[in-house]
Amino acid sequence: MLKMNLSHFEAAILFALLTSAVLGVVTKRTDRERMRYGLQCFGYFVAALFGLSWLMYLGHG
Amino acid sequence: MAETQVISAEPRPPAGKWIPAVALAWLIPGGGHFLLGRPGRGGVLFGSVALMFLLGLMMRGAMFQPQSGDILTTVIYVGGFIGDLASGIFYLLSVWLGYSQADVAGHVHDYGTKFLVGAGLLNVLAMVDAFEIATRRKD
Numbered sequence: 463m464l465k466m467n468l469s470h471f472e473a474a475i476l477f478a479l480l481t482s483a484v485l486g487v488v489t490k491r492t493d494r495e496r497m498r499y500g501l502q503c504f505g506y507f508v509a510a511l512f513g514l515s516w517l518m519y520l521g522h523g
Numbered sequence: 524m525a526e527t528q529v530i531s532a533e534p535r536p537p538a539g540k541w542i543p544a545v546a547l548a549w550l551i552p553g554g555g556h557f558l559l560g561r562p563g564r565g566g567v568l569f570g571s572v573a574l575m576f577l578l579g580l581m582m583r584g585a586m587f588q589p590q591s592g593d594i595l596t597t598v599i600y601v602g603g604f605i606g607d608l609a610s611g612i613f614y615l616l617s618v619w620l621g622y623s624q625a626d627v628a629g630h631v632h633d634y635g636t637k638f639l640v641g642a643g644l645l646n647v648l649a650m651v652d653a654f655e656i657a658t659r660r661k662d
Contacts, residue, residue, distance in 0.1 A: 463580065463581065464581050465581060465582075465583060466578065466581040466582050466631070467582075467631055468582065468631060468634065470630060470634075473582070473630075473631075473634040473638075476575075476578060477575075477634075477637075477638065477641065480571045480574060480575045480641075480645070481571075481641070481645065483567055483570075483571045484567075484568060484571045484572070484645045484648055484649065485648070487564050487567050487568055487649075487652070488568075488648045488649060488651070488652040491661070491662060
């Protein structure tokens with residue numbers, strides 16, 4: 463089987479993308495709301511990813 | 524004088540209505556939605572869970588085996604095992620086909636382990652959604 467070597471960033475983005483898709487599908491009632499919520503979740507994931515990355519970088523000293 | 528408020532519980536839906544959908548949703552991610560006539564949403568759920576599980580395998584993630592000991596060990600290993608098992612056919616196939624990866628150090632393996640559990644947890648969300656659709660709590 464193929465073996466993948468992803469960076470932290472790539473793995474976290476893939477996780478965010480797939481999780482946002484599922485959260486969008488199972489949460490809202492119309493397709494428009496689902497798409498909007500999925501994109502919103504993805505945006506929050508990415509914002510948290512960058513925020514925590516900077517926090518760890520700055521906290522490391 | 525204090526008033527007593529009676530809250531009537533929602534009647535429990537008949538098991539025959541939701542068990543087939545939820546069981547199929549566990550075995551084949553998105554399958555419950557296909558059974559209930561929601562192929563578009565079923566397809567997205569199947570694709571997302573399948574891709575996350577496949578990425579977990581390709582990153583050589585480890586499968587959890589239930590272990591007991593102190594409370595933290597029990598929660599992590601039993602919880603992880605349930606998370607892995609929730610992927611349904613993907614978990615069963617990978618075990619039957621002999622996938623076995625030791626828990627080794629490294630961020631890629633670690634992400635792989637989390638992706639395998641994450642796929643199962645996403646499927647739990649899909650199962651709950653299938654239950655709500657089957658019992659007409661949701662479209």
